[in-house]
Amino acid sequence: MTLARPDKTDTTRQRLVIAVDAMGGDSGPATVVAGCAIFVKRNPNIDLILHGPQAELDALIAKRKPLRDRCTVRAADSVVTMEDKPSHVVRHGKGTSMYSTVETVRAREADVAVSCGNTGALMALSMIRLRKLPGVNRPAIAVLWPSRNPQGFNVMLDVGADIRADADDLLRYALMGASYARNGMDLPRPRVGLLNVGTEEHKGRAELHDAFDLIKANEAQAEFDFVGFVEGSDIPGDVADVIVTDGFTGNVAIKTGEGTAGLIGDLLKEAFKYTPLSRLASLLAFTSLQRLKRRIDPRRVNGGVFLGLNGTVVKSHGSADATGVSAAISLAAQLAQNGFNDKLAARVAAVLPTEDKTTEDTGHTQA
Amino acid sequence: MTLARPDKTDTTRQRLVIAVDAMGGDSGPATVVAGCAIFVKRNPNIDLILHGPQAELDALIAKRKPLRDRCTVRAADSVVTMEDKPSHVVRHGKGTSMYSTVETVRAREADVAVSCGNTGALMALSMIRLRKLPGVNRPAIAVLWPSRNPQGFNVMLDVGADIRADADDLLRYALMGASYARNGMDLPRPRVGLLNVGTEEHKGRAELHDAFDLIKANEAQAEFDFVGFVEGSDIPGDVADVIVTDGFTGNVAIKTGEGTAGLIGDLLKEAFKYTPLSRLASLLAFTSLQRLKRRIDPRRVNGGVFLGLNGTVVKSHGSADATGVSAAISLAAQLAQNGFNDKLAARVAAVLPTEDKTTEDTGHTQA
The missing domain is CATH 3.40.718.10 (Isopropylmalate Dehydrogenase)
Incomplete structure (x- = not known):
């Protein structure tokens, strides 16, 4: 597995960066941080940005030596719960750790995002902030x-x-x-x-x-x-x-x-x-x-991947333990290392040129 | 479990009768006959009509003593295969054991039908010959x-x-x-x-x-x-x-x-x-x-049951062995003994009076 940088990411960064939503999972941020620790031990060339309450995350990271130099915290005080409706989160979710996580991918500070939170809200925020890829009408979860x-x-x-x-x-x-x-x-x-x-x-x-x-x-x-x-x-x-x-x-x-x-x-x-x-x-x-x-x-x-957006988002299971969180981050890392999202965008673009988009809905353009 | 006769069946018969399609299963009529033998040993008050080639079935029945007095053969020389299209079977299926099996239920010679054959063909024949219950637009397999x-x-x-x-x-x-x-x-x-x-x-x-x-x-x-x-x-x-x-x-x-x-x-x-x-x-x-x-x-x-027709048809799995065939016949027997199809018809009729059928499709008649 090479660590070559994908083409279209921020080339001023020398290392791959993964944005991790520390909140919203069933077992709390301690489990997410434990999963991050497992991941960084095995992947010395990749850094993490953790999103959530600063003091709480700082304390959790301080306890785990491998994380100290490899993990920065992005403060976000509120949390999207499993009960929040996606439409509500889209309107009022700006201060949440989930929003902050997606936002670092949009701003190209991170190469890929991982969250254990509410699936519907994560998809809604990802669609609004990252936008759909040209030629994709409905993103999918794989x-x-x-x-x-x-x-x-x-x-x-x-x-x-x-x-x-x-x-x-x-x-x-x-x-x-x-x-x-x-x-x-x-x-x-x-x-x-x-x-x-x-x-x-x-x-x-x-x-x-x-x-x-x-x-x-x-x-x-x-x-x-x-x-x-x-x-x-x-x-x-x-x-x-x-x-x-x-x-x-x-x-x-x-x-x-x-x-x-x-x-x-x-x-x-x-x-x-x-x-x-x-x-x-x-x-x-x-x-x-x-x-x-x-x-x-x-x-x-562990990890459903959102496909068809301008950026890759990995949804870890809400009940994931540290092993599961680590698996979701590893999947995100492999996809980022392979420049997956740019390759996917190229595949979609190759099949249906954007100028044909108006006739696309008949389903016969390519037949 | 009582053996009371359901109300609307042929009251000249004193015993329940089950029509069994001996052909069309993956392992042939010997397996179906073996399943019938298991069933009749456990259910002394129920008779069977087996449908298929007379000589072949006579020979198989002769080998199994419990079947001799309890089982009659209805000759049908052709067989619906798993590859036959339902539309073809509806047009050309008259001489098949499957058609003959469904027909004895239509004529009230039998109380319920059992077949291991092609599901699509069995449903198509059952719909054409038994017809849908009043108030049912789409029959179902349960x-x-x-x-x-x-x-x-x-x-x-x-x-x-x-x-x-x-x-x-x-x-x-x-x-x-x-x-x-x-x-x-x-x-x-x-x-x-x-x-x-x-x-x-x-x-x-x-x-x-x-x-x-x-x-x-x-x-x-x-x-x-x-x-x-x-x-x-x-x-x-x-x-x-x-x-x-x-x-x-x-x-x-x-x-x-x-x-x-x-x-x-x-x-x-x-x-x-x-x-x-x-x-x-x-x-x-x-x-x-x-x-x-x-x-x-x-x-x-074993047994998918066709619901919503004027008569009960049990579809046994094509790969059923003798135990599976016997289970499908037992299920058919229990439903017949309970007068299931008349009760089901009454339930459907009670909820939607037939005169409301024209407005039914809006889905708001009962709301």
């Missing part, structure tokens, strides 16, 4: 999902930035998801699938057929392999690396998968407690089960 | 999903009969799903949830807000408890017994859940094979793990 593929995870988007997507949005999601798989997962030529209720070409909603044709027509230029329609069972499968869908369907799908995995995990724990023999078995299998747990541990891939 | 609830499973519908549903359809799904939970799972007052991307009332698509109001307005009369919006994580959860959604979202959700559960199962098997100690552990934990497997075994609850 997540990594445990899969049977060699890389161990698939990219899925949108999982909830918007509740609808037309054919043209779905083409953009394909481009953005493929770009993310290239830069975040080191897959040079990702396979892209379009989520539907069956793999036959005649199945599903009309906009999906339009999207199928659009994505197919752009496959060669965009340098991914389009595998066509995929089903829900392919999200954890091995036929595609990137699963494209609208934010309503994607959100329901990942929450159903998470809920089902959680139920199985709890039932497994119960099963191991059931008899003395099974309790002994759980001791003997401990290492193997820990390996399985790591394999599907959501903390390892 | 499945049982492993959950944290005391009954061990939740009802979810629609999982793929149609790719769209408006507010009025979603109200019908709530009524039909609640009726299914009452008669198939013995829950006198089911809790109904409407699937959305968040539980807050302002979230999600416009038709979901209309559906929310419609379902709420009908809650008291329909004798269920409406818990409002639920999320994907609640499908295997314990806040609702019945999850209502459109067939596109429902289909993606169950396939994502199935795929994720399958991935975890395979990784668990790998983990137990990894070291000699973990192999020993899997032996010690065998009974507990079998108990867990039974708890989430899809064969135990």
Whole structure:
């Protein structure tokens, strides 16, 4: 992994900088600072700007030696809560740590932003302050999902930035998801699938057929392999690396998968407690089960990435612990190091020249 | 469980009769006949009509003593394959075992139909031959999903009969799903949830807000408890017994859940094979793990039920083994014994008088 500076960032800075919102997570700023400490130990060439109440953060940083020289605090006294409505935060959020975090990316003081806070508010603030990339109508949230593929995870988007997507949005999601798989997962030529209720070409909603044709027509230029329609069972499968869908369907799908995995995990724990023999078995299998747990541990891939904005924002899970926060910052660092956002912007721009934007909504420009 | 005859069936028959399509499953008629044999041993008061090639089925039945007096064969020489398009089967399917199976329910020779065949074709034939219930615009497929609830499973519908549903359809799904939970799972007052991307009332698509109001307005009369919006994580959860959604979202959700559960199962098997100690552990934990497997075994609850037609059709999984086929027939038997379809029809009729049908599509008749 090189540390070459991406082209369009502030070239007066010699080092990559990540903006971290210290507030808004379920377990408070101490956990976020602990995650930062894990990260800086492993990444000596990257600096952090922490956003939140000055005195509280100063005290937390003072306790962790590796952070002292690598981490500056940007004072922001108020906090966006999980209950705040996005529209309220857009109007009144200026003094919050979340606003301050996004603002450092807008001002190019930082290369990428990380927050554990309220997803809706973070997306709303990011859209208002960073603005959408030219050619992108609907930004998307992409997540990594445990899969049977060699890389161990698939990219899925949108999982909830918007509740609808037309054919043209779905083409953009394909481009953005493929770009993310290239830069975040080191897959040079990702396979892209379009989520539907069956793999036959005649199945599903009309906009999906339009999207199928659009994505197919752009496959060669965009340098991914389009595998066509995929089903829900392919999200954890091995036929595609990137699963494209609208934010309503994607959100329901990942929450159903998470809920089902959680139920199985709890039932497994119960099963191991059931008899003395099974309790002994759980001791003997401990290492193997820990390996399985790591394999599907959501903390390892913690971070939904907002795609389609002038700047990259990583949303860490609200309930993330220090390991999860560190994973989200590491993901942000990898994307920044690869100059991800400029590459993504170039991909979107290459497929649809801005002057064609007026005919774009018919979904036939590229067909 | 009583064996009282439902009101509207053929009262000249003294016993319940189940029509079984012997063909179209992945593992052939021998597996279906084996499933029938398991069923009749446990249910001495119910007879079967098997549909398929006479000589082949006669030979299979002759080998199984319990079936000889309880099972008649209805000759049908052709078979609907998994690849046949539903529209083709509707036009040319008359000589198939699937058509013949549905036809005995239409003619009231049987109380309920069971098939392992092509879902799309079975739904298309069922709609054409049985017709929709008055007041139902879109029939639905309901499945049982492993959950944290005391009954061990939740009802979810629609999982793929149609790719769209408006507010009025979603109200019908709530009524039909609640009726299914009452008669198939013995829950006198089911809790109904409407699937959305968040539980807050302002979230999600416009038709979901209309559906929310419609379902709420009908809650008291329909004798269920409406818990409002639920999320994907609640499908295997314990806040609702019945999850209502459109067939596109429902289909993606169950396939994502199935795929994720399958991935975890395979990784668990790998983990137990990894070291000699973990192999020993899997032996010690065998009974507990079998108990867990039974708890989430899809064969135990095998059977998607088609709701909203003049007659009940149970779709068994194409890959079902004898245990799975027997479970699907048992579910069909329980629904028939409870006079389920007449009760469901009465529920739908009570909420929306037929003369209001013209204004129904605005979604405001009941609000």
